[in-house]
Amino acid sequence: MADALTQLGFASWLSVLIASIIKVTLILVGGSVGMMFLTWYERRSISYMQDRRGPNRVGPQGLLQPISEAIKTMTKEDATPRDADKIVHFLAPVVMLGATVLSFAVIPWGRMFPVDLNAAVLFVIATGGLHSIGMMMAGWGSNNKFALLGGMRGVAQLISYEIPQVMAIIPVVLMTGSMSLQKIVEAQNDFAGLGWYVFSPVGLLGFALFFTASLAEGERTPFDIPEADSEIIAGYMTEYSGMKFAVFYLSNYMSNLAVCFITATLYLGGGNGPGVDALGGIAGGLLSLIYFLLKSFALFFVMVLIRATVPRLRVDQLMSFAWKFLLPLVLVNILSASFWVALLRWDQQWPKLTEWFGAPSTADATNWGRLAIAIVLTLLINAGAVALIMRLTNRNVQKHLYTTDEELALGLS
Amino acid sequence: MTLSHLATEDVFVVERNDADFRAGQGMTKGLGIVFRKFRKALFGKPNSDRADTEGQFNVQYPEERLAMPEAYRNMPILLYDDATGHELCTSCFQCERICPPQVIHITQAKDPATGKPVPAAAKFVLEYDTCMSCGYCAEVCPFDAIKMDHDFELSTANHPELDVDYNRLLRPVSYYETIAPTMWSDVKEQAMKKLQNNIKRRPGDIGRDHGQKIKGGAPVAAAATPAAGAAPAAAAKPRGPVAAIGKNMPEDKTAKLLAIRAANAAKRGGGAADAAPVAQAAPVVEAVADAPAAVSAAPTGPVAAIGQNMSEDKRAKLEAIRAAKRAERGE
Amino acid sequence: MLKTEELQINIGPQHPSTHGVFRMLVTVDGETLVDLKPVFGYLHRNHEQLGEVNTYLQNMPFTDRLDYFNSMVNNHAYARTIETLAGVEVPERAQYIRVIMDELSRILNHATAMGFMLGDMGAWQTALLWGMREREKILDMFEYVSGARMMCNYCRFGGVVRDIDDWFITELKKLMQGLPHYFDDFEGLLLNSEILLARARNIGVLPKELALAYSVTGPVLRGSGVAYDIRKAEPYAVYDRFKFKVPVGTVGDVYDRFLVRIAEMRESYKILEQALEQLPDATGGFINPKVKQQSLKAPAGEAYARVESPKGELGFYVVSDGSGSAYRYKVRAPSFINLSALADMCKGYTIADVVVILGSIDIVMGEVDR
């Protein structure tokens, strides 16, 4: 983009500036339109699941409903509690939205990368972490018991789910050997565009764990404790109304959108699909964008499906789920990923190994024999780990089942 | 706990199957069912039959409307005969007495010449805001004059408009026949027969002078008695003279009633301040000379309460009117 | 040890999951609940004073407003009390109609009550809306037969206002075809879902002896293991002619009450089937013609009749002084007395559980505050 402008005779610095301005506006517009579509999409699909029709009055099939809502929230009175900490109360939504939009800088749209950072994955995780600051500011700033409870719960949840989320990305990085999203997408391009990581056992378990952990990051049911309306009204968002509430809502849905995009990129080969390379050029880019959006909205549909079915976890159950269930599985997944890499890619990635053991007999990338061994081995490890963890969690649930008398007396179980 | 009054096979313990191995299969089964519902609702036919439990089941209200069952009751309306324009109501006060929230207020029409009461209502006010649409008035009316309407879109901005008076209560019998054909056909000939001999006892245009339109469409000449529409603008809430129990009964009947009550009181031992549980309070009728003088006692004494179950604010307004009347008469 | 200070939080009266205006003053140490004080009176309309001022018939529409989910059951209980008081006998067909209406009301109550509880648990109203769909179908039939969906005012002393005709019976049969699918969908949706088990098992445990001491009734008592159902303990209105089972729990937690309510819906389905078969023809009449409804006078004395309402034992205690209206009119409301066990059930659990436990007791404020 930038060099194309310099040929038009702009000064080099000016062209970079204009290019980045265009990119920023594109991202912001794309993100917020995506968010609006997401709200409409969620309300329509959840209403069909409940045998009713979602918004269909404003605009064709209710498509303008999010816009009318945006206008509504803007016209609503934006009240700040009297003895709330004004600055912190005001800045909380800004921090939340800023963190979300930051992560859009590196997220690809199909084959088009706004900024190709070679440590893009690290950047995404870093911005993911900023959410909890905004949440705590909102909780503390609004001087309301419910908000405080919601804020603390939110921070506890985000931190304890960030670890499994980050660790679930490590196998992908190991398999591609680089942290740049560009390379990750390219590495999933063999087998005529269908070599996605999700089809390898390591990738499958990684995808499941990453998706569950990102449900918690985006505060989706069954992990929507921070704003659990049935218990503590609206959690940290209790004292917000009008525009600030709309900004919270916007950041909430944009982070869901970002999470869906990242999951699609990391595990479902964002933008790769049959026929993308064949077309090439602009048409190929467009087709990859379509594939990419299809994948992300399918993922979002699964999120909505889960939201319509499953009740909410209690805070302590949520924590024990993260530390006792997700974390061990993620570590095992990294172990099996290392076997995968050792079997398939050790000659390209680690020249020193070739010195010690000599190059593997045939150096081509898709040696079927080694691939089969790798798949079987990692499958065994992962399946065994899942079964073991399931048995363990079931057993300690059993133990807890019949509350003993003294537990009953304490009223705890 | 084995309960001896229950045969053992009558009791079954719900099985909790806690021992099952749980690995997410329950949740996935739930997701599967919700997805099936989603597919059926999106692509399947809408759910119209009472038997099927899938597919869209809601109705887009303003455009599509569900048919109202005949027995549906929302707010009461008064009927008048299309041919003659005569209202069926003969102001017999049955509905006023039975109405649980006491929202019906009727004033009997009088023959302008002789001053005798006529089987027709001069003023009929119904407070739509307090009416609980229980349907008792329609049930007890011996002349089938008051029936329950099906129209439920009655929301309005100004509150006084909800004290519906005559000209907005009246509906032709043909209208009621459209909304409740079978219910009207059961009572039709009996109601019409009663109406005929009532019309004979109604001089002049009484009973058809509330703006009813007869079949030809021309409104019946608004005869001598002012149509209810011209009633004094109901600035304050109380519409016409609020009916004390004996208030709008003819004078001779009130006197007879008072005599009976006095006899009862004597029989019951001089009526000590026995706020008898359902105090059949003696009505304060200004016209009767020997009205009990203790009328200005503190409101908590056995002052004539008009109908025991008046709400507080209505009672307060009533007291205000009565005080104003007494002041005006210089008592 | 870190000194933790107890936090006092008001849940209600204006709160998304208190099923009406009900306030709980909760003292919390961290997340676990230490003490809970219920506060009532926000919906108090002095219904019992109204009963003393109105005549017997005038009071019938007010009983619709007690437990506004089951106005048919309230009417039935009130009508039975005045019938025992005034010695009015009810024709067979009217008793069958009343049983059919009660069981339909039980199905719609349990369907929506569990829907609300699951909504409190966070299941975003899917179960609730499926329950609402079945409720809508039943309410349409109530509207056809009584004139109103929720405020039915259907019973009279000695029978019912209007007879059920062929349209009603064919529609009821069609509804009966759909209900089993709804029961299976509902059970499949959540019965074994791991998260519901985690949120419902061993939460809000009410042991058997405590349940009896708290004089709770209905699904709450049966969930704790006491198989006391008035339709079996003191059969009224032709219930002794039907074969049905009384579901009973074992541990007495939220999950047991949930299972008991689902099982009760299936039992009501069985009762409806048998009632439809044995329904006598219309010659028996749907109301006792000898009763003068408006001016019914009961001899001096007292009467207490009770009915197994979906929420528990609903009874009316009426003392009459021979005149047309009651001298003393008391409503024994199941939700009101079941709430006395709430504090004991919630101690030791977290705020998230308090809301679920309240949902599992299934209260309606119209009945609690009267």
Next chain:
Amino acid sequence: MALLARGELRSILQTQLPNVLDSRWDTQATDQVEAHGEGQTVLLDFDAVVKAEAIVEVAHFVRDTFGYDFLSNITAVDYLKQGLIELVYQFYNAAEGGPDLRVRVRIGRSPEECIVPSLTPTWPGADLQEREAYDMYGVVFPGHPNLARIYMWDEFKGFPMRKDFPKTGDKYTHVTGE
């Protein structure tokens, strides 16, 4: 654990717990109800009328010997003409089912006489019903964990459901700083 017939309890109490029955109503053994004119309430005696202070003892006796362990309902009735407030306790036999057992307590209407020991220590279910009787009728229950008004706000004076509570003239609307 047998079911008791109507009125049988009185004779059992006379033999087994002698000084429990309320002597004022001992003579009138019948529970017949003569027809009365309008507005004439009648005091019924079936199942047993016991002294106020003996209610806890009778309740335990009824529960332990006959298995009537389910206290379903406590009703307060204000008999203004007879100058009495009657509390009707209805016990059911959870095991046997069947009709109820009514134990009555009759106390005076003045604040000193209107005291009945509370059943809440053994039947916590009676807690709210006793608070309602206190709030509406002014019956004081010593031994009740927190006897406070349940429907009315705490500063409310008077007992609304009593027959002599004024139904008209709402003294609360135009209270002028008294």
